[in-house]
Amino acid sequence: MTVQNPQISGGFSPAGESEFKPAMAQRYRWDRIFQVAALAAIVIALLILTILLIDVLSDGLPRLNWQFLTSFPSRRPEEAGLLSALVGSIYLLFIVAIFSFPIGIGAGIFLEEFVSDGWLENIIEINISNLAGVPSIIYGLLGLAAFVRLMEPITGGRSLLAGGLTLSLLVLPVIIVSTREALRAVPDSLRLAGFALGATRWQVVRDQILPQAFPGILTGTILALSRAIGETAALITIGALTFISFLPQSWRDPFTALPIQIYNWVSRPQKPFHINSAAGIIVLMVLLLLMNSVAIYLRNKFQRKY
């Protein structure tokens, strides 16, 4: 998209009658200022990101040790750890994966492969783009009313299951959209070839389309999971606890999660707790980094295969 800047070195009116003043020197000076400002905008954004990361690392890294990873929360900051939060977050990830992957990918396949352009697809499409814009705390309110209160006999109230279901709904639009994009990228000739051989729609999707679209779908779902693991507001709203000194034994047990624990430590006035929160942030960010690396690795690996 870079179009060469044409070098115009003067006006076009040699007669001298015209009032047109090209003032090229001045205009090119403004051009340079504009370009520097545009670059500066990106640099500022990335600089703040860098300062944030350095800030967190320098505060939290000295606190990060085995004791921190294997201890329960405590009133004494130097004895506190994030074992229950870490385990809670990992359980949550599994629950979200169990519910949101099949539903999200299935819905994406249905919308892309099984319905032709029509009112049904239109309604669901508008609906999904609206859902993607709903603030996460609203999902928290839905989770509170539906999963914590209404379905209490099943979920056991403010439990891992209720939290996982809430987060599943939250990331569903992301998974559906990325599944559809991945399916759309598979050329139609493949489908036609499958139909020509007498395969049903589902056989074509299962044997031809899905393997092709798999890397794209996988990337989208892992990105959705990384959104779920950093989500705080929705979990606070459904009532995830901030002080849990045991590990959940079943998915109907109360729980805490990494961002909740971090929030709790940040919101305390004592400095040592702030250091704990910085260390917690490092753990969270490392987890996010790992997930994204896995996504990129798997995508590259599968892309070579097909």
Next chain:
Amino acid sequence: MNSGLPSEQPSGLWQPNRQLSKRTEGIVKFIFGAFALVSVVTTFGIVLTLIFETFEFFQEVPLWRFLTDRQWTPLFSDAQYGIWVLISATLLTTGIAILVALPLGLLAAVYLSEYANPKVRKWLKPALEVLAGVPSVVFGYFALLTVTPFLRSFIPGLQGFNALSAGLILGVSIIPLVASLSEDALYSVPDSLRQGSYAVGATKRETITSVVIPAALSGIVASFILAVSRAIGETMIVTLAAGQNPTLGFNPLVPVMTMTAFIVQVSLGDTPAGSLAYKSIFAVGMTLFLMTLVLNILSFWVVRRFREKYE
């Protein structure tokens, strides 16, 4: 699509089980269709939940008091529910965020789309995505524990919790959203428009500001509106850094309480279902939902209504 094979002639060779295939097809279609309906059910769930609890809330607190009270004191014995207190705080933090995110996001988009060569782009875009992927609680930590102390060193009267640093970092957190959506819009402006502009003697900056940006305006405006919607619904940054103090007004130096911060405050306490405080978070949630919904629809409409087509 699959009925054309001449299966009437049994040849003694391989016979596909068409009956089974058809049944599987039907079952799969049914299940996946049900999955697709989950998203519709979610929408209905959100709307019905909010309407139901909000209705209950307005049985106890009249709507006109919700809209006209000038204080927000739900935990006092003489409780007042003036939603404008929370809305003013939300508008304040959102306003500051937009002042940061619009110019920086748009300029960043201009750089990515118009100036950066492909190699630089390949590095800058993922870097912005990293910024977009930082969890909001981390931004909250940064706003409260780093930005606020820094700002206090030269802004006298800035309190430990304030709308200013919350708004600033909120703005930084939505820069990637503005930048990537605006860049898509700028990038899709055809080159012929730029070349035409150069042909009549405009410089690159003049081409960008008077041709490319106007041509992409619908997409840019849509990205701004979505950014506002995101800022209004953002929770953790404002809860941590802007405080929990419901005051009416637009002073960025003092603690305020946004709509989202109120929901968090009530959720952290153990509020029994059915109590007025429990219902009040749904009433606030309803207000928040309506505001973001209107903005989302507006941005959708702007794109549809004002998109310039170049083909």
